[in-house]
Amino acid sequence: MNSKRLLDKSPAGIRVSTAPGNAGNNNHAAGNTKNYVKTVGAVDCGVILACKNDPSSGSFLYTLMLDNGTSKEYPCEGVAQNGIALTTSRKEKHIDSKKTGCDSSVEERDTGPSGSVQKRGSPTYRLIVNGRKLDDQTHVEGRGPGRRLEESKRDLLLLGPDIPPEEQYPHTSSHIPVPRNRKASGHADKEVMAATVLSSLSTSPMVLSPVSGAQAAVTEPTSRGYKESLSASYSSSTSGNWSWDASDQSVPSTPSPPLSNDISKSFLLSSQGDDNIEESETTHFLFEDPIPRKRKNSMKVMFKCLWKNCDKVLSTSSGIQRHIRTVHLGRNSDSDYSDGEEDFYYSEIEVNMDTLSEGLSSLTPTSPTTAAPPPIFPTVELPFSELDYASVRGAPCHTPLSQSAPSTLCHIRTDHAYQATAPVSIPMSSKLIQSENGISMSWQSPPVIFKGLPGPVSQIRTVGIGEKRQPTQHATVTKIHTAAAPAPKPSTGTRKPRGEAKKCRKVYGMEKKDMWCTACRWKKACQRFTD
DNA sequence: GCTGCCGGGTA
DNA sequence: TACCCGGCAGC
Known part of the structure; x- marks a missing residue:
């Protein structure tokens, strides 16, 4: 199947990216799989100011404040028909922290039944990222330090299931300033923006101000660490999927960012996959409900090629993209150009590094008498596998x-x-x-x-x-x-x-068993009389 | 059948 | 890790 960029619509109206020959096969290692849908093409970018129901057409109209300062109304029929934008799915009660900024940034879409519908190139569908985009978060928190936490929470819950849309969106119609000089393209810029947004979100006075000083004191270094982790994993995809890249100097086996607080923990980890955990943790992030982290650091996000008969798994999105681009799409590997096509052909999987390590330990000799080369994952290529690790072997x-x-x-x-x-x-x-x-x-x-x-x-x-x-x-x-x-x-x-030498049993006999070497006594290979 | 010892169980 | 033992296989 050579058709590219297949975007199937499930009966529930969920768009999923489909890999060639592997449609629907999303059951990978840990069962947590993300498919990547890349939004390309020109889309209007801005902030939803209001959403109202148009009784004449039966659809919804979104008022969008564009980047250029103008506002525009967009119909949202498809979304409304599918009931996605206003769905009462629990999942959409909160801001999906994985959503990134505007334009052609990679947007991660859940392929589960509660996922969002998004149509490429359609500004309409740009609006339905749970009714908000990450931009919204920026502006929400940008409304000043005096903004109270409860208020922000309320805003974040405007899409709650029980509130009719007519009553939900008018609340959001208060003016939200939109940065106007934002660059419309450039991966790095988007990443910078995402990083800035996310980090500022965690340090926002909105989040910190009403809480106790002790908590603020805890949050401060945390956010610092989070910023560091952001910069450290800067090469990760803008979808918010933290990945260990070759440029990332962290230890491969411990890819987790330096987190010491549940806020940043849940925030970052929520971007790694598991929907349920993501939901709960993101929710907890929003409401600062410190819960014991559910995900261990041993969980590592890997990227699996979905190309037919290709189960290549790489640890970085860039790596898997390069792999798809060069191997499957037949493009020049030297070229960094990516139109995002590769995004459809790989999915994110979670690999339990503990399990992996156990597998490794079973592969490597445990006997102290053997010297072992460094562990190399049998099927999973760690970043250094992209290096010349032939010399490592x-x-x-x-x-x-x-x-x-x-x-x-x-x-x-x-x-x-x-x-x-x-x-x-x-x-x-x-x-x-x-x-x-x-x-x-x-x-x-x-x-x-x-x-x-x-x-x-x-x-x-x-x-x-x-x-x-x-x-x-x-x-x-x-x-x-x-x-x-x-x-x-x-x-x-x-x-x-069988050794030909006399063994302890033969030499000493059963009567002098205490003179046997320990191994002989234990019915192990005799050490005393070796061949 | 004797013997060596591997593999696994237990504390 | 030390210790023990069932069981396999060579002789």
Whole structure:
């Protein structure tokens, strides 16, 4: 299916973006999926001043204050017919904090049954972002420090389910100043604006003023941290989806912004996916109801390519866009030009990093006798995967130490770790990798354990990941297994052949079992008389 | 059947 | 992590 930008309308009137060959398949890792709908084309941008019901046409008329200072009326038939704009869905009681500014900014749309309808290029549909846009938030809070919190709350609830639209919108008809010199394009500008809006929202006197000084004191550093996080994740998409980008210097495994307060926590996290959590947390953000955070930092938003037969998952939106642009759309990878087409072909998924880590830990050897390369996710590409991390693979054995030394430094005995002898740990130097992208990453290589052998010293063998005891009788196997390769589970055929040496049982007999080596007593591979 | 030891369970 | 043991597989 080559048609692009498919925008299906569900029976409920919900527009969803559809990926080629993958329509409706939104069940991904954690089940939380966002599709991206990009609003393109010229749209009038401004602030809703009023919404009234036009009895003659049966539709709604929105009065919009445009950026140029003029006001305009727009019919909103489609929305009204679909009942979306004035829907009583709980979800629309609050401002969707993910909504961004004007123009061609990427707008994230829920594909769930309570999502909003939006038609590209239609100013009508620009109006129905829950009746408001992010601009509204700006102006709401921009109405001065004297504005009381309750008042703002009331404004935010103007779209409440029980209030007839005729009664809702006139409340909003008070003048809301609109910045007039706003640039109509430019991703960075929009992001700056979004960041400014969001950060100012969290620091707004409107939010802070009526509360106690203690709370204000708490909020202040929080907002500062939030600003920092905003700037740190500045490259994230304007849809509000926080993502870890290559330019983001934060630690990949802990992508969560530095949050210490529920306000900013819920605010940021609400942009990450799960609708229910988003709703509740956004609500709590608005009403400053400190609740225990529901989402753990381990949840990471990934971006999954929805192209047919392509399950590529990247950690950054830019990465997935680049992937789609180059691989599927056949565009020049060097070009930064993006018309937003890629946005339709990927979706956001949440990945529990804990689970991922568990999977990793099962992939990496847990035995202290094995040195492991840094973990590399088997199926998920972290940002550094976009770098040249081929050089990373196997790096532990290519440290300066090991380069200058014979490879035996990477060779380890694979005897069962039941030796009584104290092992000698030689931690390998931590590696600092500076990528061309400016990302530096380091890890501490697991120590290589050398053991004194009480018994006859046998050959030194090496072992790879998952390869605990290969039935190899000859020399060494290189330690540098490709770390990304899934650990080959040793089958029953890889069982170590029975050693020919006498074992403790045979030497000491059952009568002197206390003289056995511990491993023999535990029915483990004998350490004393190794082959 | 004996033996070595892997894999899993328990504290 | 130490300890223990069921059970598999080689001999």
